Amino acid sequence: MKDKYVHLIYFSPTGTTRKIVDAIAEGLSAAQTNRHDLTYAFEKEQQDIAGGVAVIGIPVYAGRVPEDCLERIAGYQADGVPAVLVALYGNREFEDALVELRDVAIEQGFNVIAAGAFIGEHSYSTPKRPIAAGRPDVEDLRLAVKFGQDIAAKIERGDLETPEIEGHVPYRERVKFGGVSPQTDAEHCTLCGECARACPVRVVTVSDSVTTQAENCIMCCACVKICPVDARPFNHPRIEERRDLLVRNCSTPKTPRIFL
Numbered sequence: 001m002k003d004k005y006v007h008l009i010y011f012s013p014t015g016t017t018r019k020i021v022d023a024i025a026e027g028l029s030a031a032q033t034n035r036h037d038l039t040y041a042f043e044k045e046q047q048d049i050a051g052g053v054a055v056i057g058i059p060v061y062a063g064r065v066p067e068d069c070l071e072r073i074a075g076y077q078a079d080g081v082p083a084v085l086v087a088l089y090g091n092r093e094f095e096d097a098l099v100e101l102r103d104v105a106i107e108q109g110f111n112v113i114a115a116g117a118f119i120g121e122h123s124y125s126t127p128k129r130p131i132a133a134g135r136p137d138v139e140d141l142r143l144a145v146k147f148g149q150d151i152a153a154k155i156e157r158g159d160l161e162t163p164e165i166e167g168h169v170p171y172r173e174r175v176k177f178g179g180v181s182p183q184t185d186a187e188h189c190t191l192c193g194e195c196a197r198a199c200p201v202r203v204v205t206v207s208d209s210v211t212t213q214a215e216n217c218i219m220c221c222a223c224v225k226i227c228p229v230d231a232r233p234f235n236h237p238r239i240e241e242r243r244d245l246l247v248r249n250c251s252t253p254k255t256p257r258i259f260l
């Protein structure tokens, strides 16, 4: 694909989706990369994607595409541009996220030619309660690069068919997030503002203290993972319970699934 553009379109609050999207782009080895980081795409604008191939990546939230991703992807219009879809999940399940992403991509005019479900460290993972910690690892990234190479070969062959993708329509019911959020440990917080800058939905404000508008928090944990002094724990009892369940039931490492 040396003569083509690759458009990287992704939402990635804790950076694991981005790692896989980048590795797939490496495998595609296009001449030019256009990056559209939707994580901080606050202003709504309409953009046309033309030529080349697009890689669209989202994290899986409760087996679905997060609502903020849907809204931000809806800002893109493509006239039949081939698209590769990525659902990044925290070693539980990806359920209906990929078929939902397929339907959204088609709605926006993309031609879906490949999809993959990859594993990333779970947003709720902590050093003491690890869930898929360190993923994507070297092997995940190798598989993602190989996936990119295989997609490039598929395009070279002129095969632009949409593969069968695992998942159900109608999609599983959407879970409402928010109401609880990470909290600031005022004793250790240095008011550096990293948490506010990392928040993809702008619910954190830093002045002489840190306030979080919990009702609109999407629980992505970007603020938790970016805090340089570990002063943003997410230890609400509801999250502790969920974390326990994930540690108990989702510790066996899963392998990426490819639909090509």
Ligand SMILES: Cc1cc2nc3c(=O)[nH]c(=O)nc-3n(C[C@H](O)[C@H](O)[C@H](O)COP(=O)(O)O)c2cc1C
Binding pocket: 011, 012, 013, 014, 015, 016, 017, 018, 058, 059, 060, 061, 062, 063, 064, 088, 089, 090, 091, 092, 093, 094, 119, 120, 121, 122, 123, 124, 177, 218, 219, 220, 221
């Ligand atoms: C609110 C929420 C819901 C999640 N739901 C799921 C899920 O249904 N299945 C799963 O395996 N992981 C789930 N995860 C974990 C994320 O998919 C995973 O941490 C992903 O790597 C985050 O991507 P990012 O690093 O690009 O932000 C969830 C995470 C959050 C914050």
